[in-house]
Amino acid sequence: MTRPQQPPGLRHSRILGVGAYRPRRLVPNSEIVAAIDSTDEWIQTRSGIKTRRIASDDETVTSMSVAACRTALERAGVSPYDIDCVIVATVSHLLQTPAVATLIAEELGATPAAAFDLSAACAGFCYGMALASDMVRCGTAHNVLVIGVEKLSDITDPTDRGTAFIFADGAGAVVVGPSDTMGISPVVWGSDGSKYDFIRQEVAWDDAFQRDEATWPTLRMEGNPVFRWASFEMAKVAKQALDLAGVGVDELDAFIPHQANMRITDAMARSLKLPPSVVIARDVADQGNTSAASVPLALDRLIEDGQVSSGDRALLIAFGAGLAYASQVVTIP
Ligand code: COA
Numbered sequence: 001m002t003r004p005q006q007p008p009g010l011r012h013s014r015i016l017g018v019g020a021y022r023p024r025r026l027v028p029n030s031e032i033v034a035a036i037d038s039t040d041e042w043i044q045t046r047s048g049i050k051t052r053r054i055a056s057d058d059e060t061v062t063s064m065s066v067a068a069c070r071t072a073l074e075r076a077g078v079s080p081y082d083i084d085c086v087i088v089a090t091v092s093h094l095l096q097t098p099a100v101a102t103l104i105a106e107e108l109g110a111t112p113a114a115a116f117d118l119s120a121a122c123a124g125f126c127y128g129m130a131l132a133s134d135m136v137r138c139g140t141a142h143n144v145l146v147i148g149v150e151k152l153s154d155i156t157d158p159t160d161r162g163t164a165f166i167f168a169d170g171a172g173a174v175v176v177g178p179s180d181t182m183g184i185s186p187v188v189w190g191s192d193g194s195k196y197d198f199i200r201q202e203v204a205w206d207d208a209f210q211r212d213e214a215t216w217p218t219l220r221m222e223g224n225p226v227f228r229w230a231s232f233e234m235a236k237v238a239k240q241a242l243d244l245a246g247v248g249v250d251e252l253d254a255f256i257p258h259q260a261n262m263r264i265t266d267a268m269a270r271s272l273k274l275p276p277s278v279v280i281a282r283d284v285a286d287q288g289n290t291s292a293a294s295v296p297l298a299l300d301r302l303i304e305d306g307q308v309s310s311g312d313r314a315l316l317i318a319f320g321a322g323l324a325y326a327s328q329v330v331t332i333p
Contacts, residue, residue: 013136014183015333016143016175017076020300021067022287023055023169036161043165048262052168052288054153061093064171065104065149068296072145073108076175076333080108083175084141086115087132089124089292091321092150093117096205104147114141121199122258122320123189124148124292125172129316130187130326132176147173148292155201157218166261167219168288172296181331185245188237189326195229198222199321230264230319234327235271238317241327242272252278253312254302254332258319259284259294268317279307291320299332308332 028051029040043049055064065088073080086108088101101115120127125148132144152167176184199221208215234257242249255278257265262284269280281298290297295318302308312332319325 010137011139012179012182013133013176014179014181014331016078016177017072017074017333018296018300018303019068019071019073019075019173020297021064021171022297023053023059023064025054025056026051026286027054029165032158032164035159036164038161038165046263047166048282048285049165049288051286053170055151055169059151059169061090061100061149061151062103062107064151064169065100065147065173066107068149068171068173069104069108069145069147072173072175076177078143078175078177080110083108083110083113083143083145085132085135085144086110086113086147087118087128087144088116088147088149089118089120089128090149091119091121091124091291092152092155094154110145120324120326121322122260122291122294123318123322123324123326125295126187126316126318126326126328127189127324129174129176129184129328129330130189133184133187133328136176136178143175143177145173145175147171148294148296150291150293152219152291155218160218160220162221162223163219166289168290170287170290170293170297172293172300174296183331185241185247185329187326187328188241188244190237191322191324193322195225195323198226198229198323227261227264229323230260231267234264234317234319234325235268237325237327238268238272238315241317241329242315245329247313247329249274249278251313252315254279254281254308254314256281256295256298256302256314257317259287259298260289260320294318303332
């Protein structure tokens with residue numbers, strides 16, 4: 001494999017530390033099946049999900065993020081004062097403005113770091129990683145916090161058969177900083193707005209509240225087309241990311257896809273012809289699909305369980321509403 005050349009004048013970036021926050025409450029399939037006329041067996045067979053984490057009232061987008069960041073900072077050995085930018089990937093911070101990133105920076109003691117939210121749904125964390133990596137490489141920032149956080153239970157309809165068993169809550173965070181070697185490869189990313197409606201907020205806020213009877217907007221998904229798109233198209237994107245990083249599948253240690261659905265993960269692993277030595281993240285089984293939080297949560301789980309070690313190479317890919325996607329190869333800190 002030919003390694004990509006670093007343009008002159010740019011330094012490298014890497015993940016310095018990873019942290020996660022998983023809500024206390026585990027909700028098994030048995031608790032949700034009645035409302036959607038489903039069964040534990042159907043959900044497990046179609047999605048691989050056995051149980052999911054659902055946040056309580058005191059576990060907010062802000063508090064979950066702050067907890068995940070504190071762990072990531074401690075593991076990175078970086079003080080909050082040395083963070084120059086906080087990027088929060090989320091679709092479930094319910095205030096249109098201001099960005100929750102500013103509040104998280106304040107609560108961490110990271111002010112006056114630049115802080116902003118990023119809306120790329122399930123692809124958001126990998127989008128944030130791409131931005132953070134380029135900021136560090138260009139010298140715009142020395143250390144960047146990238147957070148993927150969702151409280152999807154706030155915007156999920158518990159009676160919707162297509163989404164109620166999938167979505168869940170949690171937060172994951174990484175510190176991205178400078179490196180002597182390439183610890184985050186160039187991103188392969190994109191979007192396909194012809195599929196804009198496949199995963200969406202059902203009604204816009206203005207429509208929701210101008211109706212005779214106010215409606216709380218929740219998520220809707222065309223499950224089958226999303227499944228086909230993700231299973232067939234995303235493996236190609238992941239392959240491009242490997243090629244761009246100059247990493248062959250035999251040099252890979254872990255595959256950490258967006259934890260959308262176990263069948264999508266299996267289909268991508270087959271298309272990529274991953275050897276048995278590659279560890280595959282399967283966090284969705286007891287965490288559910290946490291959109292922007294799913295990749296850092298799955299990354300944290302592999303580290304915590306000792307399934308990956310420092311220096312290992314992991315292929316990340318995230319995809320979802322938009323439809324938007326992003327993939328890169330990272331080195332485990
Ligand atoms: N429980 C039980 N039965 C259900 C059901 C549910 N929650 N939802 C649908 N069904 C039934 C349908 O009524 C249909 O029954 P029929 O064959 O008698 O008509 C059958 O199951 C198949 O429906 P379909 O919608 O084609 O299911 P599917 O095989 O596509 O599985 C998903 C549904 C949602 C699991 C699947 O499409 C999927 O995983 N999509 C991707 C979702 C995803 O990961 N999104 C995240 C991307 S960010």
